[in-house]
Amino acid sequence: MTRILGAATALALSATLAATPEVQAQGFEIETGIERIASPNTRIEGLHRLYVGRRITPYFSIGQGIYSSALGDAGGAFFWGFEGVAHLSLSERLSLGLSGFIGGGGGAAQVVGNGTMLRAGLSLDYRLSPAWDLQFTASWIRIHGAPIDGPAFGLGMRYRLDERHGGDLGGPEFDAVAVVATRYQPASGVRRRSGGAQPALSLVGARAYFDISDRTQLSFGAAGAAQGAQGYMQIMAGARRRFEMGRMSFFLEGRAGYGGGGDVDTGAGLLLEASAGVSIAMTRRFDLALSLGAIAAADGDFRAASISLGFVRAFNRARTGDTDGQRWALSTGLSFQQTAPSFFIAPGNPNSVVSMQETSLDYFIGERLYVTGNAQTTVAGGVAGYALGLVGLGYEIPVTDRLTLSLEGHLGAAGGGGVNTNGGIVAGLRAEIDYRVGEAWRVSVGVGRLQSVRSGGMSPTTLTVGAKIPFTTHR
Template sequence: MRTLLTFVLAGCAAATAGATEPAAAVSSLPADLSASIERVRLPGGEPMGLVGTSLVFELAPGWWVGPALYGAATGHRGGLFTWGVEGQRRWQLAPRWQLGAGLYVGGGGGASAPVGGGLMLRPHADLMFDFGRWSAGVSAAQVRFPSGTIRSSQLGLQVSVHDAFAFAGPGHDGQSLAFAGAGGLGLQRISVQLGRYGASGSEAGFDTVGVRADRPAGRWLETTLEAAGAAKGGASGYAEFGAGLLALWPADARVRVGLHGALGLAGGGGVATGGGTFGKLGAVGRVSLGRDATLELEAGRVRAFTGDFNARYVQLALGVALGASASDTAPGPSFKTVHDTEWALSVEHYVRAQRKTGGAPSLDAIGLEVRRSIGGGFYAGGRALSAMRGGAGAYSVGLIGLGAGTRFGADRAWSAGAEAMVGAAGGGGVDSSGGAIVQPMAWAGHRMGRFGSLKLALGYVKSLHGGLATPVVDLAWAVDFGTP
């Protein structure tokens, strides 16, 4: 286990520590957003459809790295999720044919699947045909949980959409730079959501907390990506991930109204989502609170396609505008204010993880972290973690919050700061009853090359309604850059 984690972190370090600053203030990397589907065989021959998504970047010719998520989509294991990091090596066989080999390393579980501690490995090979702006092909993969009993080899289908990731080097926070397009991931807005799902049959309602990112797709149309988890009620461990379309039309200068629909994967916490796929449709009203902030109210219905979950929902969202807009499709560069941004891959150790059945053995989780400067040394951030060791494979966490940091030393290579985050956690028998948790952290870091840094954080995680209360230690490899 330690050897595998060392390999993952060392790979990220090698990709960034030796990087040099681009000659221009703004540079760009090829990026692929991919989706895959395959049929996994669980012990006893039980079939399960597994859907995966990844966002990978070409850090060196032929070498791609980025975050990835996998979840159950058919069968009886709705709520099984893992997330982690994907690394790939690609070779061009012919002008339109490409062969790839890769490895996914992540953590998670759920739906009582025999995942052991939660570590998931997925070595794979892909044969893809390029259609121009997108490609499609077949994959041969093995899904394996080393500390569990799942080990399945199968063929699958994969589709990738080609894009570009424009960024500035670190140290340009607050400056105005020219971007030929949206810059970054092209996001227009990010929102924090508080929701309520009503009762579904004999199941009681529950509260959720989540985030949603919007990307412009036209004058009145936006694409959305969202994630949420149960924070209060009897569904601790429930999580959902979805993608959708949001259409808004102006009612007056400050108000827009419209519809939002999304499809995705959901389950856990005893919620009857069947195989895991769900859809939701609601009416939306958005009010502008000023130049950058919005308040949004959405109400509608959510339904599992192969389970009994069918409920009304309402959610309130506070949104903050980012750099992208519908006008970014116009030719020529546009000047945008840059914000220092950090992405990190981490391994987090819970000294004690109190269980519902008694006892408090330790656990380790793999995490993905994002932080973005909001000025004055402060930043907004989010973290997602899933257990990979400790016998709590289904335990997952989603956090959002605020922090502050500073750089010091003769070459400003050292940094330190603190943050406070709130969110939802559950699954794996960990006593996070209801789901809501808080996690304050203090951290220190040292720059390793132009873009990379190694960070150590100490903190404490506390469930608001359950017995979970433990010190935590977090080791992360972070990549720093600037985006609009």
């Protein structure tokens, strides 16, 4: 789980918003594609891009992007952060896209120092349908701490949820969200990148599911290693076919995505996975799912059998008395960690503050009690590749009409960048004050403490600043 539940919260759950009926009319868009770096000087020869943004004008959206190694031999290099995209119409079918990204990350031993990534992008978009565009892309990518500072070219797709068409372009409907634990048992003879035998991996992550028919779902999720490969992370999308039998349903699923880190040999990063399983409705809202499968890297040595257990919150079943809908809150901003000698594996590191960008999603299970997921990755501080993935409980206390106090407890994993997480498992407490600026969003400031569970590791004081957007789904 080290490198993150991160994308799980930042994008899997942002993608949840993009297909949620209550917010479709606000206008969301998703862009994805692969770009080859023109003159690669590292094992990172190309990047996969995934962007989820909300339009704030008819022509401009802002959101988050995640970039992962897709070409070369650097599976495990991930970068994510803030991105804005503008589109200018040239004709009925052609438009010009302009984008800017700032974020951070690292991995695959290819980035040192801050890990800050900047990208300026240009695309020529050809409209295939009211919802889909084909994109021809060019960009300039600069990564601080790696010899990457030059052009890249590629192909992509753009998917729109467009208020001009009534917010319904025939896209999938958000159906469920799940917390999933997975155990990978590598096949005999599978080796690490460094050459030793690959041990078993235990992963924890989150997934979002979208209905496209009565029996077919699309899924998107991310997971990170909690045991066996500190620093391993994967981001996967797929399709599932269900066969209902009363309270039980059997399913077949295929998934593809990118992963690496933690010395796992995923080659360029592309992963392919197939599984079969059973889901049991435990209550009207919650399911328990068990699946067996296999995963393999397309051009790396990694291949393994898998067993997964998922705890699923279903939304689209018949609901009685749920007229108020489901409350959520999406937060994004910057977090700062005050370091000390125990913060670093190498105590001589002189940095005193590490800067992170973070995203949280809160799911209310009561009037004030909520479950939260939090993802962070470094943008400055000399710890390229450092990232966190946290889950926890929070309690919201109204103070005045505009001020709200929130108290949160977290448990999760962290690692990378030479930070001494002493095994990877961390816990923390945080208090936040939110000031309501308008009906749609709040300004948030928080202070807290984060500490490795095992003694002798990092224990920084944290300060967070950002924005919080409350919303409601499935009324």
